[in-house]
Amino acid sequence: MEAPNAVLVMGVSGSGKSTVGALLASELGWKFYDADDYHPEENRMKMQKGIPLNDEDRIPWLCKLHDVLRRDVASGQHVVLACSALKKVYRDILIQGKDDAPLKCDDLGKEEKPVEVKLLVVHLTGSFDIISGRLLRRKDHFMPPELLQSQSDTLETPSAPESFIQINVDKNLSEIIATIMETLK
Numbered sequence: 513m514e515a516p517n518a519v520l521v522m523g524v525s526g527s528g529k530s531t532v533g534a535l536l537a538s539e540l541g542w543k544f545y546d547a548d549d550y551h552p553e554e555n556r557m558k559m560q561k562g563i564p565l566n567d568e569d570r571i572p573w574l575c576k577l578h579d580v581l582r583r584d585v586a587s588g589q590h591v592v593l594a595c596s597a598l599k600k601v602y603r604d605i606l607i608q609g610k611d612d613a614p615l616k617c618d619d620l621g622k623e624e625k626p627v628e629v630k631l632l633v634v635h636l637t638g639s640f641d642i643i644s645g646r647l648l649r650r651k652d653h654f655m656p657p658e659l660l661q662s663q664s665d666t667l668e669t670p671s672a673p674e675s676f677i678q679i680n681v682d683k684n685l686s687e688i689i690a691t692i693m694e695t696l697k
């Protein structure tokens with residue numbers, strides 16, 4: 513792959529996306545976005561009540577995130593995005609927006625010039641028990657640990673031709689960051 517201009521740190525809730533994404537962005541000097549900050553209130557409320565999101569809830573949110581990536585990349589900014597992006601089609605929307613992706617959303621604006629989001633996908637993967645333990649210990653977060661099962665059921669692990677690496681969450685944070693930095697070299 514050509515040098516990426518964006519890194520997606522993805523995985524189920526509690527896999528470490530926000531923690532790893534923020535550290536990575538700081539190490540690289542790239543801009544950091546946490547997709548949790550872009551959920552509309554309805555999505556947050558739904559998750560808070562223990563109801564998993566569906567495609568209809570997620571697609572407008574992913575379109576918005578695509579717009580953010582596209583805008584930054586167009587201006588020469590490199591970005592790190594922490595986002596669950598559990599299905600392949602969700603990752604397609606992050607890269608291409610809705611027009612080239614099989615699923616639809618309504619609110620994508622017109623592209624003014626062709627801009628390519630060249631995404632390296634970093635999938636944080638690990639045992640249900642480790643991740644669930646971390647969720648149970650995590651405080652002050654809207655996402656209930658009970659939703660982990662549905663997140664795992666929904667997950668479509670990245671595969672070729674996606675440009676991706678997988679890193680096990682049993683590694684410590686500095687090892688995880690070092691692995692990503694090595695891949696980006």
Ligand SMILES: Nc1ncnc2c1ncn2[C@@H]1O[C@H](COP(=O)(O)OP(=O)(O)O)[C@@H](O)[C@H]1O
Pocket residue numbers: 523524525526527528529530531532594646647649650681682683684685688
């Ligand atoms: N590699 C790691 N080793 C140990 N603890 C971690 C690691 N990555 C994340 N954590 C901890 O696990 C919890 C979940 O991480 P978080 O970044 O909130 O995950 P996510 O954004 O995927 O939901 C947090 O309390 C975080 O400090």
Ligand SMILES: O=C(O)[C@H](O)[C@@H](O)[C@H](O)[C@H](O)COP(=O)(O)O
Pocket residue numbers: 524525526529530547548551559564565570596597598655663
């Ligand atoms: O697609 C989804 O169902 C949500 O984006 C979900 O995957 C995400 O994990 C929540 O926003 C909770 O936030 P944390 O991932 O930080 O637990």
